[in-house]
Amino acid sequence: MLDLTGISRRFGATHALEDVNLALSEGEVLGLVGPNGAGKSTLIKIIAGADRPDAGEIRIDGRAVHFASAHDAYAAGIRVIHQDAPLVPGFDTLENCYLGREYPRRFGRIDRKAMRAAIAEVAADIAPELDLDVPVMFLPQAERQFVRLLRAIADKGRLLILDEPTAALPAEDAERFYEVLRRTRERGTSIILVSHRLEEIAEFCSSAVVLRDGRIVARFGAGEVKPEAMIAAMGGSASERSTRATDTSAPLIIEIDGVTGGDLTRPAQLAVHAGEVMALYGLAGSGRSSLLNAIWGAIPWAGSMRLTGEVYRPKSPRDAIARGVSCVPADRHRSGLFLVEDLIFNKTLPLLSTYRRMRGLPVPDRTAERAEFLVAAERVSLSYRDPKQLARTLSGGNQQKLIFSRWANRHSRVMLLDEPTEGVDVMAKSTIKDIIRAIAADGNAVLVSTSDRDEALELGDRIAVFRQGGIVRIFSRAEASAEALSAAAQSRGAA
Amino acid sequence: MTRTNLNRFGTLIAFVLLCIGFSIAAPTAFASPGNVFNLVQQMATLAIVATAATLVMTISEFDLSVGFSASLAAVICFVLFGQGYDVWLAVPAALLVGIVGGAANGVLVARFGIPSFVATLALGTILSGFAFGLSGGQSLFQSVPEAFKALGRGEILGIPVLGFWIVGVLGVAAFVLTQTEFGRRLKAIGGNAQAARLAGLPIVRDVIATFAIAGGLAALAGLLLASRLGSVQHTMGEPLLLPAYAAVFIGTTASPTGAPTVAGTLLGVAITGVMVNGMTIVGVEPFVQRILTGVIILVAVLVRRVGRAK
Amino acid sequence: MTRTNLNRFGTLIAFVLLCIGFSIAAPTAFASPGNVFNLVQQMATLAIVATAATLVMTISEFDLSVGFSASLAAVICFVLFGQGYDVWLAVPAALLVGIVGGAANGVLVARFGIPSFVATLALGTILSGFAFGLSGGQSLFQSVPEAFKALGRGEILGIPVLGFWIVGVLGVAAFVLTQTEFGRRLKAIGGNAQAARLAGLPIVRDVIATFAIAGGLAALAGLLLASRLGSVQHTMGEPLLLPAYAAVFIGTTASPTGAPTVAGTLLGVAITGVMVNGMTIVGVEPFVQRILTGVIILVAVLVRRVGRAK
Amino acid sequence: LAAGEKVSVITPFLAAIATGEMIEAFKAKAAEYQWTVDVVDTAGDMAAFASRVEDATTSGANAIVLVSVDPAQIQDQVDKAKAAGVPVITIDGAKNASSVLNVTSDNYALGQTMTKFLFDQIGNKGNIVRFFYSAHPGVHQREVALDDALKATPDVKQVADHYVAVPGQVDDSRAAMDAMLLANPGDGAINAVWAAWDEPGIGAQLAIEAAGRKGIIIAGIDGNPQAIELIKGCTPYVGTVRQGFGEMAKIAADQLNLILAGGKPEKDELYAPVELITRESLGVTCN
Numbered sequence A: 001m002l003d004l005t006g007i008s009r010r011f012g013a014t015h016a017l018e019d020v021n022l023a024l025s026e027g028e029v030l031g032l033v034g035p036n037g038a039g040k041s042t043l044i045k046i047i048a049g050a051d052r053p054d055a056g057e058i059r060i061d062g063r064a065v066h067f068a069s070a071h072d073a074y075a076a077g078i079r080v081i082h083q084d085a086p087l088v089p090g091f092d093t094l095e096n097c098y099l100g101r102e103y104p105r106r107f108g109r110i111d112r113k114a115m116r117a118a119i120a121e122v123a124a125d126i127a128p129e130l131d132l133d134v135p136v137m138f139l140p141q142a143e144r145q146f147v148r149l150l151r152a153i154a155d156k157g158r159l160l161i162l163d164e165p166t167a168a169l170p171a172e173d174a175e176r177f178y179e180v181l182r183r184t185r186e187r188g189t190s191i192i193l194v195s196h197r198l199e200e201i202a203e204f205c206s207s208a209v210v211l212r213d214g215r216i217v218a219r220f221g222a223g224e225v226k227p228e229a230m231i232a233a234m235g236g237s238a239s240e241r242s243t244r245a246t247d248t249s250a251p252l253i254i255e256i257d258g259v260t261g262g263d264l265t266r267p268a269q270l271a272v273h274a275g276e277v278m279a280l281y282g283l284a285g286s287g288r289s290s291l292l293n294a295i296w297g298a299i300p301w302a303g304s305m306r307l308t309g310e311v312y313r314p315k316s317p318r319d320a321i322a323r324g325v326s327c328v329p330a331d332r333h334r335s336g337l338f339l340v341e342d343l344i345f346n347k348t349l350p351l352l353s354t355y356r357r358m359r360g361l362p363v364p365d366r367t368a369e370r371a372e373f374l375v376a377a378e379r380v381s382l383s384y385r386d387p388k389q390l391a392r393t394l395s396g397g398n399q400q401k402l403i404f405s406r407w408a409n410r411h412s413r414v415m416l417l418d419e420p421t422e423g424v425d426v427m428a429k430s431t432i433k434d435i436i437r438a439i440a441a442d443g444n445a446v447l448v449s450t451s452d453r454d455e456a457l458e459l460g461d462r463i464a465v466f467r468q469g470g471i472v473r474i475f476s477r478a479e480a481s482a483e484a485l486s487a488a489a490q491s492r493g494a495a
Numbered sequence B, C: 001m002t003r004t005n006l007n008r009f010g011t012l013i014a015f016v017l018l019c020i021g022f023s024i025a026a027p028t029a030f031a032s033p034g035n036v037f038n039l040v041q042q043m044a045t046l047a048i049v050a051t052a053a054t055l056v057m058t059i060s061e062f063d064l065s066v067g068f069s070a071s072l073a074a075v076i077c078f079v080l081f082g083q084g085y086d087v088w089l090a091v092p093a094a095l096l097v098g099i100v101g102g103a104a105n106g107v108l109v110a111r112f113g114i115p116s117f118v119a120t121l122a123l124g125t126i127l128s129g130f131a132f133g134l135s136g137g138q139s140l141f142q143s144v145p146e147a148f149k150a151l152g153r154g155e156i157l158g159i160p161v162l163g164f165w166i167v168g169v170l171g172v173a174a175f176v177l178t179q180t181e182f183g184r185r186l187k188a189i190g191g192n193a194q195a196a197r198l199a200g201l202p203i204v205r206d207v208i209a210t211f212a213i214a215g216g217l218a219a220l221a222g223l224l225l226a227s228r229l230g231s232v233q234h235t236m237g238e239p240l241l242l243p244a245y246a247a248v249f250i251g252t253t254a255s256p257t258g259a260p261t262v263a264g265t266l267l268g269v270a271i272t273g274v275m276v277n278g279m280t281i282v283g284v285e286p287f288v289q290r291i292l293t294g295v296i297i298l299v300a301v302l303v304r305r306v307g308r309a310k
Numbered sequence D: 001l002a003a004g005e006k007v008s009v010i011t012p013f014l015a016a017i018a019t020g021e022m023i024e025a026f027k028a029k030a031a032e033y034q035w036t037v038d039v040v041d042t043a044g045d046m047a048a049f050a051s052r053v054e055d056a057t058t059s060g061a062n063a064i065v066l067v068s069v070d071p072a073q074i075q076d077q078v079d080k081a082k083a084a085g086v087p088v089i090t091i092d093g094a095k096n097a098s099s100v101l102n103v104t105s106d107n108y109a110l111g112q113t114m115t116k117f118l119f120d121q122i123g124n125k126g127n128i129v130r131f132f133y134s135a136h137p138g139v140h141q142r143e144v145a146l147d148d149a150l151k152a153t154p155d156v157k158q159v160a161d162h163y164v165a166v167p168g169q170v171d172d173s174r175a176a177m178d179a180m181l182l183a184n185p186g187d188g189a190i191n192a193v194w195a196a197w198d199e200p201g202i203g204a205q206l207a208i209e210a211a212g213r214k215g216i217i218i219a220g221i222d223g224n225p226q227a228i229e230l231i232k233g234c235t236p237y238v239g240t241v242r243q244g245f246g247e248m249a250k251i252a253a254d255q256l257n258l259i260l261a262g263g264k265p266e267k268d269e270l271y272a273p274v275e276l277i278t279r280e281s282l283g284v285t286c287n
């Protein structure tokens, strides 16, 4: 049904896409994979009418189409979730889902009852606890991702395109989503799925293409879609699972005692040793981010904390930084990046005062900033064109690496990481994991919240599982398994 | 009562307290039916211009030309009267000028990407030049038809005619913003233009339409003011600008998401209107009036914090 | 030449063309050293107020009180002169009032979360009330010390004193914004306040500081204006408000990311300044002047599109 | 004869009707003398006003005419014009060491004439309200005249006053009068409205008419055509004092002609005659 021939798109000196040819048949479920910056999102924007190619042709059912706006693509039956798709903050879930769609009406007025009926059905399957009437600006980040999913799925089309729909969703939440997606597939809707979780692709897609540097470098047909093969085509190799055990004799770096705050409604008890990586796992909205934000001083909290044995009461991230704590916040667009500033700006901002040319004179030394950016970018394998390019022009995964790079060469006593690998490709994921381990190995404490269950198992010396605003269990490496984590995260009854 | 409700009521409570205060200070004069009648009349033009500002702010833009459009519409109407044209021609012509001027703003903003602050100020300056030139800098008051005077004076069933205008214009605007697809689209454009673009909304068209409507409303306000006063000066609309936006912003503090609403704007208009009226009745010194105006506005927007969860 | 450069040059080219046009229309008068001298003097107050606006817009806020602060500072200074106080006391006192007023704006915005439009308009109204009360609503021009007049008049080495003020104030502001940690933080706050907070920036403190500096600059502008004129009216600063923001916005159209810059603002000030000066010299009718003003601004901000990639 | 001379006419208040009238009259007279007249308005902006005076000086104007301002408000610029040999005269301004001439109505006398008329109409006894605007030096003189008259006439009391907002003066005055009427209800609570110039008086008239209040009279200053219509129409508006705007402009032009020819005016301040306009003087009878 969809035919792309010779699609090219350039941004200045960057060839985001070069002569891409792709055909999608009716009912096909195609995986689109490739390293960060390969051009996946760009390709999707073009198919969705959100961007125009410099060359090439798009055909639907054999007829050439020219999408002047996203509306034209919509009218052709194309439904999309873009990567980091923006929502209208003041709109609730229902209104966000209906954006750009025909509203049901009664007596000339918009009929909310009908809107609710249409959305609630799908919502019950994907996110049963989502409040459909709260402006999304008041929803936690994970729930906003449910809103995006709902938006794409609730409105049935011919072709559904999903750009990393589950990047920050825990496996259990993602499974519910794929459940619904399977039904969509069975109805005969064609699907293009972008994901860095290659198991998902292998499990869900009947075919796959690998994009690299703007070109399609490999195609896999039915039965050939295997993670190892795709990684090889991307030019990387899979990482090993480490097998260390916690050194309980090492001093405690951070002690958390009865802390509540934000979504963390039940007092949390946690202590992390020097050299230890503590993974935080749980369903979306279970309180992991709130714990990290409390330690970061970003939200009001109650309870008590100690840092290297001393009382620690951060009132703002500033206090936390001063005590040697570092943090990569979740939700890079809202909480992390300065999209219309350049890469160096984004990298050096939190520790700007360490780049002074002369002590006491608050004037950053640009040469020093640049040098350090180059080192950090190398370290997180950031792919970029120019340190002065705007953060907006990086691909999603590279934006995530950029935020991570802020702290990559700082000596942090405590490192707080909230979904640090969201949208990051497999190769870079293992690089980041290595960095995290190296930071811990220096005698520091790392708390990493991740929605990737395998990553939690791989990274965590111990794994704290959260459920409904509290820690339900802390697993040692020996006790932990995918099944055990899922069971704890979803357990019903008394915690 | 939810947090949202408490928030919303904060500014309203401030308004009620203000009214109670003046009623105590000047029981017979302030709370009299006659004064309520006056208040409605005095607030009408500002309410309509502030509604125009509300629409434009819904798409997160500014329209600084509203005051100038109001003046120009009034001047054009009176110039046409002077040349013997009829109300049925002069009024639509004047409104049309407002709409076209507004649409031009919209084109500059949506098509040419000029920041709305510059575009509307520049276009407004042009409009004011025309108002000046057409009026010859003179006050116009001759040969005003009775039918025109009836637009903004007198009463129907004991309610001032301008009251009906307020209800009509603000009612329609509120309906459009909250109940129609067009209104939804405007909120989406203002809330996140990128999201609106990715959803395929006809942004350019909607932005132009919004500015055109705002221009039309400003022109209407100018005509009603001219009708009420029976005379036109080429600068008469200009003092409406800042109070109109002040009213919208005061209104936003009464909305949980901080978005402009017609109801909030009306509250903002009412607060400023009652304040000036009440202080004049009580006989507050001019300079003290200004100080109190600022203080009361600050208190009004701060009160809502009383009802806010920490 | 990159696209960025072309974009940046667009508005500058418009400015140069404007100057060339006037030089042709009035060769001896416009392009004379005496007129350049005048132009520098005439632009100084606006340039300084526009710099204040630039700082505040860098953190994505508005300060509508700048004009009122300028007036109040000038009034306070002259009232103190009238009571026999010395320049060395009166000037710092007046500046301090501007700084404190600005800091109060910052507190209202950063601590209490009031939209800056409302907070600064309300506070500005309070300031204007004080200016009114202190001046008694009258023009003040008695007992002005010579030392004060020297602040904003005359020349040093053939360059008008006010020229040094422009270079000094704008130079420092540009340095602060582009070269210092503080400037970097302001851009971060303006770009994404939430991300800035999570990156550990002292947002409340920086916002208060920004508004305080803006208030101080506005006060300085008011004093220089008073020095230049030798008299003070309690509303004298108000006409600076819209042109100041217009200048900043014109300047943003010359910046690749649409962010305010001191250089862009200066260009905006220069365009408006040259335009009015040139038209006066050429002798354009007042109403035509207004129309041309609007047209020229629109053309100036549209020219940059010539150099823009589709 | 000084034909072909370039004269710059500068004012911050062109939007004010009276100022506009003076400038029109001056232009008409200047046309007879074959001068080129450039009119500049700064819309209430004193800083711009100073700048435009500088521009006129450097652009080689042969004379500068300032309308409706006191030169002391921009002393430095006027001094510079004088130093550059450009004669400055003012219409409706004030005497100044650096200007050659001020042609004006005696504002104090205007205020006195109007006040006396108004007080006489109410039998020198009763309650008045005041609409004022001290920012304008001329208008302020009228207020001084009222203050003096109030002191001398203890039976007349001022019960309310309003500082008029400009622009928007008519609407603003109307709203203020609405409030004053309510704050002072009952017959005789207000007997008269003293308007420092006609436009606030027109606003007050609208409020009184809408409220249907009887027994209140209004007087203003300027001889605004709309006010004269109202006087003719047997409304509460009973009087205005016409400033001889045309006359002032004519005197100014004649004197300027003299100055341009190298002469000197007879005095440094000349007054145009003022004229009280009432129903009587207009020949209308009302009942």
Ligand SMILES: Nc1ncnc2c1ncn2[C@@H]1O[C@H](COP(=O)(O)OP(=O)(O)OP(=O)(O)O)[C@@H](O)[C@H]1O
Binding pocket: A011, A012, A014, A015, A016, A034, A035, A036, A037, A038, A039, A040, A041, A042, A043, A083, A392, A393, A394, A395, A396, A397, A398, A423, A425
């Ligand atoms: N607006 C833009 N301006 C300049 N360059 C851009 C722009 N958008 C994308 N690019 C560049 O195009 C290339 C492809 O980006 P794209 O977002 O399509 O990658 P991606 O495959 O989706 O990566 P990821 O897995 O990280 O999401 C990158 O080099 C990116 O920097």
Ligand SMILES: Nc1ncnc2c1ncn2[C@@H]1O[C@H](COP(=O)(O)OP(=O)(O)OP(=O)(O)O)[C@@H](O)[C@H]1O
Binding pocket: A139, A140, A141, A142, A143, A261, A262, A263, A264, A282, A283, A284, A285, A286, A287, A288, A289, A290, A291, A293, A294, A298, A299, A300, A330, A449, A466
């Ligand atoms: N009262 C509050 N004030 C400020 N921020 C809050 C408040 N309550 C929650 N938050 C923030 O809102 C966000 C909630 O998002 P998110 O769902 O990611 O966190 P969570 O509830 O901990 O769930 P998860 O387990 O998926 O991380 C967090 O960043 C949290 O710190």
Ligand SMILES: [Mg+2]
Binding pocket: A040, A041, A042, A083, A163, A395, A396, A397
């Ligand atoms: Mg992508």
Ligand SMILES: [Mg+2]
Binding pocket: A141, A142, A285, A288, A289, A330, A418, A449
């Ligand atoms: Mg989270």
